Amino acid sequence: MPSLSSGLLGDLDPTSDRAVFRQIADQLREAIDRGRFKEGEKLPSEAELVDHYGVSRMTVRNSFSVLQGEGLVHAEHGKGVFVRPRPPVRRLASDRFARRHREQGKSAFTVEAEAAGSHPQVDSLEVKEEKASQDVSARLGSVRRVLARRRRYLLDGRPVEFATSYLPLDIARGTPIAEPNPGPGGIYARLEELGHRLDHFEEEIRARMPSPGEVRTLRLASGVPVIHLIRTAYDSEGRAVEVCDTVMAADAYVLSYQLPAT
Amino acid sequence: MPSLSSGLLGDLDPTSDRAVFRQIADQLREAIDRGRFKEGEKLPSEAELVDHYGVSRMTVRNSFSVLQGEGLVHAEHGKGVFVRPRPPVRRLASDRFARRHREQGKSAFTVEAEAAGSHPQVDSLEVKEEKASQDVSARLGSVRRVLARRRRYLLDGRPVEFATSYLPLDIARGTPIAEPNPGPGGIYARLEELGHRLDHFEEEIRARMPSPGEVRTLRLASGVPVIHLIRTAYDSEGRAVEVCDTVMAADAYVLSYQLPAT
DNA sequence: CACGCTTACTCGTATAGACGAGTGGGCAAG
DNA sequence: CTTGCCCACTCGTCTATACGAGTAAGCGTG
Structure with a gap:
């Protein structure tokens, strides 16, 4: 030695x-x-x-x-x-929800990961109605109960992201959105089919150390923060139709946004 | 007891x-x-x-x-x-560089902080020409040397952000941009006066644990990550005219972006 | 009253030792 | 050769002790 x-x-x-x-x-x-x-x-x-x-x-x-x-x-x-090895990084571009990316049968996550040569995987899907948290209720405009869609994303076997979508019941109940697999183009495609033409998204980004629960579900090494992203989708009438709460392993992501200078 | x-x-x-x-x-x-x-x-x-x-x-x-x-x-x-107390949070909206916010004499940071009832402060201003790092050079389009503007922002005496702007010398040298105080509206106003009409920005966001140096300059408590934001400004001809590298105390910021659904 | 010292309490640093538990290689038995 | 055990090496947990240094309050002295 x-x-x-x-x-x-x-x-x-x-x-x-x-x-x-x-x-x-x-x-x-x-x-x-x-x-x-x-x-x-x-x-x-x-x-x-x-x-x-x-x-x-x-x-x-x-x-x-x-x-x-x-x-x-x-x-x-x-x-x-x-x-600690630096894992491959997933880039999230600000146009990732553009309609033109919503054509295929596979989810955006799957398409993108396969293009990058990784093996994507989605698990622990849970879809159920529940009481809206105070924060979600405020963002969705004072709804009492919501449909929650929970899922975890893995890249080459490693969990990288845990996301929950919340939708008002009057929009989602009884539609394909309430199914485990909502079909090609994901829930945004379904929302538009249901007449909720999407107008814009608002994303809030925070970074912090993970809770013990997040360490478990994302199998985080110590010293790895999480990026906490809360996206609200608005339709063309200005109504909030979805809130998506996402916790990402910070070492696996780079977020990228394009801003107009106007 | x-x-x-x-x-x-x-x-x-x-x-x-x-x-x-x-x-x-x-x-x-x-x-x-x-x-x-x-x-x-x-x-x-x-x-x-x-x-x-x-x-x-x-x-x-x-x-x-x-x-x-x-x-x-x-x-x-x-x-x-x-x-650990949760400090007041600074919200960064995606329209913070819109032209309409560029009118006043004070910097955006100062205006916004005072509106929120905080006491803003900017220090450790350093303006000098230096060799471009490989990353900065790539983003600016293969420039060798750049003008670097370094400053630290404080809120109520607490350092919250450390930022460095890099500009190509052929744009900045000999202009007010090379002065410690570039004047009302900041360097973006000066850039436009110099004929570089700003078209859009691109922002890259990462989160990670701070280096020892960052712990020192931002006086970070242990267990507080940093948000690392790299913004590139493009003019209407598609040329990158500025790269701004910002490290923020993650517990002091929420970033907010508005995305079109198109 | 004002100043400075003492003292008790706080966390910071470092040592020495003990046992537990996961990993992987080598060796012996089958 | 294969299987299984043992052992050496690794980090994980916990104890007990010691001294240093920052803080704040009390107390005595001038």
Whole structure:
């Protein structure tokens, strides 16, 4: 095994007032940034770093936890600590709901993912009527109950997005929208067939750390935030006809918007 | 001092295979969610929790570090651990660069913040020519050097955003754009005066954990991600005339976009 | 009254040790 | 050769202890 003294990592500065575990984290971070440890590569084990720096194990673990919080590394029980690989990113363009993209039988997610050479998958579909949350009710214009469509999207087996659509019952009940599979073009195509010509969307974007439940459903590594997107669809009469609440693994997405300068 | 046995926190389940520090974190998280501990309020001290649960201090600290990673609490040396208050949020609407908002003498940031009753502030302004990064060069169409305008925005004394604008030298050099204060309406007004009629913007949005440098300049609490926004401005001839790279404290922003359904 | 010191309480850093549990390779038995 | 066990190595959890350093309030001194 190659010794750590081979130069990858330096020494501690005992005169520095920077905490030892921070100095170690700094050195590891720099080594990662410089590409000395590449994506997916294993870092030195805790024991090796204990030997190299002459500190206690908890100190080394403390360093790792700093880097984990930054989303730089992740630990695997029984294997080691690894540089977190940057997954393929899904680009969401602002024209992704344009009518011209609504022709095919497959969902936008599926089409786009296959074009990018990934294996898409949709699961945990749940469609049911329920009480509207205060926020959803406000966005939809004071409706009491709604149809909720929940689904999770996976890319190459990895969950990347969890979304729930809420629709007023007077629009959705008894229509294909209330079916698990709403048919080609998705619920937006069905809405237009039902006479609700879509006029525009409004999207609100936040970023935050995930709740424990979100960590579970999206199988998030520590140090990965989520993008929380809330889209409201309005028809040509100005009525809100759908609210879609989406939580995305932030490391899997880039959102892209085109804005007029007028 | 009120005893912790007053019911705020429960007991541990020794039969559970959930780690003790996770159980403690769960109980604290639930108490926070239920509002038993309010925003800004102090949680029980480490010593109190040690007594209450009968565990060692490191175990309690481990619980706190979980909650810190979730952005729920923050520790203050010598004082205690507090529920992290949700700061006032700045809303960025997609029409914020419309020409009609470009009339006044003050910057959009200043106008908007004062309207919201906050005290805005802009500092660390740096304007200089420099070598374009590979990414900026690609976005601007293979320029070698650029004018960089760096500034930091504060709201009520708290840094919330750090932005750098990059402009091709052939456009910006020797113009008011190269001055620390470009004048009323900002650099977009100057660009239009110089004959570059703005046509549209493209914005790319990512979310991630901050680098150590970003933690410093934005004075970020741990567990707060950043929103990374890269805007490219195009003139009516289709030329990219500015790239603006912005890093925002995610807990201080909601981005809002209006999309046509066409 | 005002100032400065002491003191108690807070979290921060670090050590040393123990046991548990997941992983994977090697080796021995069948 | 295959199967299954063992073992070495990995990280996960927890304890107990020690000292440092920031904070705030009280108390005594001038």
